[in-house]
Amino acid sequence: MLKPREQVSQKQIAAAAGVSQATVSLVLSGSNVTSAETRARVLRAAEKLRYRPNLLVHGIQTGKTRTIGVMAPPYDFYWSEVLYGIHDVLSANDHVMITVWPAHHGPGPRRRHGPGMDELQQIHRLVDRRVDGVILWPPFASLFQQHVQEFVSRNLPVVTIDHELPPEDRADYVGNDEQAGGKMVAEHLHALGHRRFAHFAGASVFNWATARRSAFEDALRGLPGTSCFTIEGPIGDSSPAIVPAGQILDHPSRPTAIFAATDPFARALYAAAAERNLVIGKDVSIVGFSDHDFAAILTPPLTTVRQNGYAIGRAAAEIVLGRSTGSITEIEPQIVRMPVELVVRQSTGPVRND
Amino acid sequence: MLKPREQVSQKQIAAAAGVSQATVSLVLSGSNVTSAETRARVLRAAEKLRYRPNLLVHGIQTGKTRTIGVMAPPYDFYWSEVLYGIHDVLSANDHVMITVWPAHHGPGPRRRHGPGMDELQQIHRLVDRRVDGVILWPPFASLFQQHVQEFVSRNLPVVTIDHELPPEDRADYVGNDEQAGGKMVAEHLHALGHRRFAHFAGASVFNWATARRSAFEDALRGLPGTSCFTIEGPIGDSSPAIVPAGQILDHPSRPTAIFAATDPFARALYAAAAERNLVIGKDVSIVGFSDHDFAAILTPPLTTVRQNGYAIGRAAAEIVLGRSTGSITEIEPQIVRMPVELVVRQSTGPVRND
DNA sequence: TTGTAGGCGTTATCAC
DNA sequence: GTGATAACGCCTACAA
Numbered sequence: 111m112l113k114p115r116e117q118v119s120q121k122q123i124a125a126a127a128g129v130s131q132a133t134v135s136l137v138l139s140g141s142n143v144t145s146a147e148t149r150a151r152v153l154r155a156a157e158k159l160r161y162r163p164n165l166l167v168h169g170i171q172t173g174k175t176r177t178i179g180v181m182a183p184p185y186d187f188y189w190s191e192v193l194y195g196i197h198d199v200l201s202a203n204d205h206v207m208i209t210v211w212p213a214h215h216g217p218g219p220r221r222r223h224g225p226g227m228d229e230l231q232q233i234h235r236l237v238d239r240r241v242d243g244v245i246l247w248p249p250f251a252s253l254f255q256q257h258v259q260e261f262v263s264r265n266l267p268v269v270t271i272d273h274e275l276p277p278e279d280r281a282d283y284v285g286n287d288e289q290a291g292g293k294m295v296a297e298h299l300h301a302l303g304h305r306r307f308a309h310f311a312g313a314s315v316f317n318w319a320t321a322r323r324s325a326f327e328d329a330l331r332g333l334p335g336t337s338c339f340t341i342e343g344p345i346g347d348s349s350p351a352i353v354p355a356g357q358i359l360d361h362p363s364r365p366t367a368i369f370a371a372t373d374p375f376a377r378a379l380y381a382a383a384a385e386r387n388l389v390i391g392k393d394v395s396i397v398g399f400s401d402h403d404f405a406a407i408l409t410p411p412l413t414t415v416r417q418n419g420y421a422i423g424r425a426a427a428e429i430v431l432g433r434s435t436g437s438i439t440e441i442e443p444q445i446v447r448m449p450v451e452l453v454v455r456q457s458t459g460p461v462r463n464d
Numbered sequence: 465m466l467k468p469r470e471q472v473s474q475k476q477i478a479a480a481a482g483v484s485q486a487t488v489s490l491v492l493s494g495s496n497v498t499s500a501e502t503r504a505r506v507l508r509a510a511e512k513l514r515y516r517p518n519l520l521v522h523g524i525q526t527g528k529t530r531t532i533g534v535m536a537p538p539y540d541f542y543w544s545e546v547l548y549g550i551h552d553v554l555s556a557n558d559h560v561m562i563t564v565w566p567a568h569h570g571p572g573p574r575r576r577h578g579p580g581m582d583e584l585q586q587i588h589r590l591v592d593r594r595v596d597g598v599i600l601w602p603p604f605a606s607l608f609q610q611h612v613q614e615f616v617s618r619n620l621p622v623v624t625i626d627h628e629l630p631p632e633d634r635a636d637y638v639g640n641d642e643q644a645g646g647k648m649v650a651e652h653l654h655a656l657g658h659r660r661f662a663h664f665a666g667a668s669v670f671n672w673a674t675a676r677r678s679a680f681e682d683a684l685r686g687l688p689g690t691s692c693f694t695i696e697g698p699i700g701d702s703s704p705a706i707v708p709a710g711q712i713l714d715h716p717s718r719p720t721a722i723f724a725a726t727d728p729f730a731r732a733l734y735a736a737a738a739e740r741n742l743v744i745g746k747d748v749s750i751v752g753f754s755d756h757d758f759a760a761i762l763t764p765p766l767t768t769v770r771q772n773g774y775a776i777g778r779a780a781a782e783i784v785l786g787r788s789t790g791s792i793t794e795i796e797p798q799i800v801r802m803p804v805e806l807v808v809r810q811s812t813g814p815v816r817n818d
Numbered sequence: 819t820t821g822t823a824g825g826c827g828t829t830a831t832c833a834c
Numbered sequence: 835g836t837g838a839t840a841a842c843g844c845c846t847a848c849a850a
Contacts, residue, residue, distance in 0.1 A: 117527065117594075119827055130837045135829060145835060160617065165592040166520045166529065167827045170842050173471065175520065177562070177593070184538030184547055193538055194568040201567060201582075206589050208531070209563050213555060214548040214774070228555075235560050238519040239531070240471075263514065265470070377761075407731075409763045420568070473843055484821050489845060499819060521843045524826050 118159045126155040138163070169240055176205045178430055179236035182247035182271065183211040186374075187403040188419045189247065192271060195423020196245060203431055205242075210235060212250075233260045241266070243430035246281075248273035249345075252315045255279070267433030269426045273317045274445070282433070282444040284426040288318055291415040291450040292325025292369075295397045298413070298452055299367040300333050303461035304395060307338040308358045308365035310375045313345040322371050322399065337363070343375050351378035359386055359394070366394060366461050373398040373405050376412055376457070395458040410456035422448050472513045480509040492517070523594055530559045532784055533590035536601035536625065537565040540728075541757040542773045543601065546625060549777020550599060557785055559596075564589060566603075587614045595620070597784035600635075602627035603700075606669045609633070621787030623780045627671040628799070636787070636798040638780040642672055645769040645804040646679025649723050649751045652767070652806055654687045657815035658721035658749060661692040662712045664733065666725035667699040676725050676753065691717070697729050705732035713740055713748070720748060720815050727752035727759050730766055730811070749812040764810035776802050 120138070124131040129148060137144050137152040138161075144152075169175040178200055184190045193209070200207055210232040229250065236244060237260065244261055251258065251273040258279055261268045268281040275281045299307065309326055312319025323340060330336045339361065341354050355378040358368060370376035376398035380390060388394050391410050398405060398414035405412040425446045432438030474488040481488065483502060491498050491506040492515075498506075523529040532554055538544045547563075554561055564586040583604065590598060591614065598615055605612065605627040612633055615622045622635040629635045653661065663680055666673025677694060684690045693715065695708045709732040712722060724730035730752035734744060742748050745764050752759060752768035759766040779800045786792035 117827090121827080131828085132830090132837055132839090133835085135827095136836085139829080143835060148835075162588060162591050164524065164594065164827055166523045166594055167842085168829085169520045170518065170524075170844095171827095171829065172842090175593075183551075184544035190538035190544060193563075194565075197537075197563070197565060198568050201564070201586070204589070206562050206564060206593065208560050209547075209551070210555070210560060211548075211551060214552050232555070234516060235558070237516050239529075239560065240518065240520055404758050404761055407758055407761055471843085475843075485844080486822075486846085487820060489843095490820085493845080497819065502819080518843055521826085521845085524828095525843095525845065526826095 117164075118161045119164075120161075122159060123152060123155045123161055126159065127151045173240070174242055174434070175240050177239065177241050178205055178207045178427070178434075179239075179241040179244040180207045180209045181211065181232065181236075181250045182209070182245060183214075185247075186400075188400050188417060191419030192247075192423035192426075195420040195425075196427040197423075199424045199427035199431070205431065208236060208239065208241060229254045229257055230260070233257055237261070237264065237266070242434040243267035243269070245426050245430060246270045246273075248316050248318060251275060251281070252317070267430050269429050269433075271422060271426050275443075277443055280441075280443065282429045284422055284429065284446040285318065285448065286417045286422065286450050287447040288321035288450075289325045289447075291399065291417075291452075292322050292327075293329040294450070294452045295369050295399075295415060296326050296329035296333065298454065299369070299395060299397065299458065300330075300336065302367070302395065302458060304367035305336050305461070306363060306365045306367070307336060308361065308368045309338060309340040310355065310358055310368060310370040310379065311340050311342045312371035312375075314342060315345065319371055326369050339365075343371065343378075351375055352381055355379045355382035356385070359383060359388065364394075367397070367458070368394060369397050369399075371399055373400045373402040373412065373414055376414070377404070377408065380408060391456050391459040392462065395461075397458060401453055405453075406455065408457070413455045413458040414453055416451045416453050418448055418450075471518075472515045473518075474515075477506060477509045477513060477515055480513065481505045527594070528596055528788070529594050531593065531595050532559055532561045532781070532788075533593075533595040533598040534561045534563045535565065535586065535590075535604045536563070536599060537568075539601075540754075542754050542771060545773030546601075546777035546780075549774040549779075550781040551777075553778045553781035553785070559785065562590060562593065562595060583608045583611055584614070587611055591615070591618065591620070596788040597621035597623070599780050599784060600624045600627075602670050602672060605629060605635070606671070621784050623783050623787075625776060625780050629797075631797055634795075634797065636783045638776055638783065638800040639672065639802065640771045640776065640804050641801040642675035642804075643679045643801075645753065645771075645806075646676050646681075646723075647683040648804070648806045649753075649769060650680050650683035650687065652808065653721040653723070653749060653751065653812065654684075654690065656721070656749065656812060658719075659690050659815070660717060660719045660721070661690060662715065662719035662722045663692060663694040664709065664712055664722060664724040664729045665694050665696045666729075668696060669699065673725055680723050693719075697725065697732075705729055706735055709733045709736035710739070713737060713742065718748075721751075721812070722748060723751050723753075725753055727754045727756040727766065727768055730768070731758070731762065734762060745810050745813040746816065749815075751812060755807055759807075760809065762811070767809045767812040768807055770805045770807050772802055772804075 120131045120134040123134045251270040272285045274283045311323045330338050398412045401414045401416035405414050474485045478485040478488045491503050605624040626639045628637045665677045684692050752766050755768045755770035759768045
C-alpha cells in the first residue's frame with residue numbers, strides 16, 4: 111500500500127498534548143466536558159501542528175461528504191451564471207462541488223467505448239466519491255436519461271436544470287418559465303405589427319426547446335391574422351446554424367419577424383441576414399433567448415428574453431441541499447419555474463409596409 | 465452519529481456470495497489468487513448489488529483522493545477555456561476537480577470576517593477534503609499570497625496560472641508568453657505607421673499586467689520616434705473601465721494607437737471612442753489581449769492577441785498531476801510560457817496623416 | 819485458495 | 835474529566 115503523505119492526525123496532537131486521542135476528539139468537537147487546561151493544551155498543540163479535520167473520514171462515518179456533483183460545464187455566459195449560483199449556495203452551506211462534463215475538444219482521437227461511455231465514467235467518478243447529490247444540465251439529462259438511474263437507484267438526489275424528466279425518474283427540476291417567455295415574444299412582435307413569423311427552434315430533444323416553441327406557436331394561434339413556420343436548428347451551437355438560418359430568410363413567404371430559440375441562433379440569423387443585405391430591425395426583426403453577454407454588443411443590439419442563470423443555479427443548489435439534508439421530504443419532484451423578462455433592444459422594430 | 469445512507473459494501477457482497485469480505489476485496493482488486501468459481505460468484509453478487517468502490521476509504525488509506533482543487537471561476541471566455549483544459553486532462557487521468565471561488569454576487573450583505581476570510585475558508589474546504597493539489601488563478605494568487613502557504617506548508621502541489629509567484633513560494637507556473645505578446649502588438653502598430661501610443665494597463669498587482677506593460681513599453685523604446693504613455697485600469701472589468709478609457713482619448717497628445725491590456729478594456733475604449741465620435745481603425749487603432757468570444761463580434765472586429773486558454777489549462781493540470789504522482793521531481797518551480805498569436809482584425813489600420 | 823486481524827482517522831459509547 | 839473500544843469500508847500481511 112502506498113505511504114500516505116505525512117498528515118497531522120488527532121493521534122499526533124494527543125501525543126504532543128499528553129492525552130488520549132479520544133480526548134483530542136472531544137476538545138476539537140467543542141464539547142465542554144474537558145477541563146479548561148486540557149482543552150487549552152490540546153488546542154495549542156492542534157494549532158501548532160496546523161491540524162485540519164479529515165472530511166473523508168467524516169464522510170465514511172456519516173455518509174455525507176458535503177460535496178455535490180455538478181454535470182454542467184461553463185458552456186456559455188448563461189451556464190457560467192448558473193454555476194456561480196450553484197457555487198454560492200453550496201459555499202454558504204459549507205458544501206463544495208465536483209464539476210464533471212463530457213470531454214471538450216481535446217486534441218487527438220476522441221475515444222469512446224460506446225454511446226455515453228464517457229458520461230457513465232463521469233457518473234461513477236461522482237458516485238465513487240460519494241457525493242450527496244447531483245445537478246444535471248439538459249444535454250446530459252436528455253441524452254443519457256438511462257444513466258440518471260445510476261444516481262436515482264442509489265437514492266442520490268438529482269436536480270435537472272432546463273430539462274424536466276418524467277416523474278418516474280424522481281428528479282427535481284429547475285428551469286425558466288419558457289411558457290411565459292415564448293408568449294412575451296409573440297406579443298411583443300405582434301404589437302409591432304408583425305404578422306408573418308418564423309421560429310428558429312432548438313433541437314427537439316431538449317425540453318426547453320419544445321416548450322419555447324409550443325409557447326410561441328400557441329400564442330400566435332391566439333393572435334388573428336398571423337402565420338408562422340418553424341425550422342429546427344442543430345444540437346449545440348458550434349454546428350453550422352447558419353444553414354437553417356439562411357433557409358428561414360430564403361423562405362418563399364419571408365417572415366418579417368423571427369424568434370430564435372437561443373441567442374447564438376439569433377447570431378446565425380444576423381450573419382445570414384448580412385449575406386442577404388437585410389437590415390435587422392428594419393427588413394426583419396429578430397428576437398433571441400437568454401440575454402447572453404454578447405447580446406447587447408451585436409449590431410444592432412439584440413432583443414432577447416433574459417433568463418436569470420444565477421437564480422436558477424441558486425434554486426437548484428438549494429433543492430439538492432434540501433434533499434440531502436432531509437429538509438425537503440416530498441416524494442413528488444419539486445418544480446421551479448423562474449420568471450423571465452423581455453429585454454427590448456434594436457433588433458426588433460415596427461413592421462415595414464412594403 | 466448520523467446513520468449512513470444504506471450503502472453497498474464489500475461486506476454485503478461477501479454475505480451474498482458466501483465468502484469473507486477479504487476475498488471480495490481480492491476479487492474486486494483483480495488479483496488472480498482466487499478460484500474461478502469464487503471469483504465469478506463474487507463478481508455476480510457485486511454486479512447485482514450495483515457495488516461501487518468507496519474512494520473516500522481509498523483516500524484515507526493511500527493519501528490520494530484523485531481530486532484536484534481548482535480556485536478559478538468561469539470568469540469569462542478565456543477562463544472557461546482554461547477550466548475545460550484542466551477538466552479534460554484530469555478526466556483522462558481519472559481525476560476530478562473541486563471548484564471553489566470567492567463568492568460571486570449573491571443578494572444580501574456580503575459578510576466578510578476580515579480580508580480574505582472567504583478565501584481561507586475555501587482553502588480549508590479543499591484541505592479538509594484532502595485534495596492532491598491545487599490550481600490558482602491570478603486574483604487569488606496575487607491578493608492572497610499568504611494563503612498559498614496553507615497549501616505549500618502541507619506539501620500540496622500548487623500551480624498558478626498567469627501569475628508567477630516568487631520561487632520561495634514553491635509554486636509551479638503556467639502562463640502566456642506576455643513578453644512576445646506585448647512585442648507583437650508594438651511591432652504591428654509600428655508597421656502601420658503609428659508613432660504616438662498609449663497603453664491601457666491592467667492593475668499592477670497582477671504579474672500578467674506588468675509583464676504585458678513592460679514588454680510593450682520596452683519594444684517601443686527600441687522603435688525610433690515613438691512616444692507612449694500608460695494609464696492603469698481598475699481591477700476586474702466590472703468596474704467602470706470607461707473612465708480611464710476616456711482619459712486616454714482625451715489626453716493632450718491623443719495617441720493614434722492604443723494597446724489595451726485586456727479585451728474588456730478594449731471594449732471600454734470602444735465605448736469611450738463612440739462618445740467622442742472617433743472611428744476605430746481610422747481615427748484611432750485599438751488592440752486587445754485574449755481574443756475573447758466577443759472580440760470578433762465588436763464593430764469593428766477587434767485586433768487582439770490570442771491566448772490558448774485550453775492549452776494553458778491542460779498544461780496546468782498536467783503539472784499538478786505530475787507533482788501529485790511524483791512523476792515530476794524537480795524542486796525548482798516548473799515554468800511554462802504558452803505561445804500567443806496576433807489576430808489582426810479591423811480595429812487597427814494605417815495611421816492617418818492629419 | 820481462503821479467512822483472520824490490524825490499521826487508516828475519526829466519532830460515540832461506555833467505563834473509570 | 836478522561837481513556838479504552840467499537841465502528842465506518844477497505845486493504846494487506848499473515849495464518850490456515
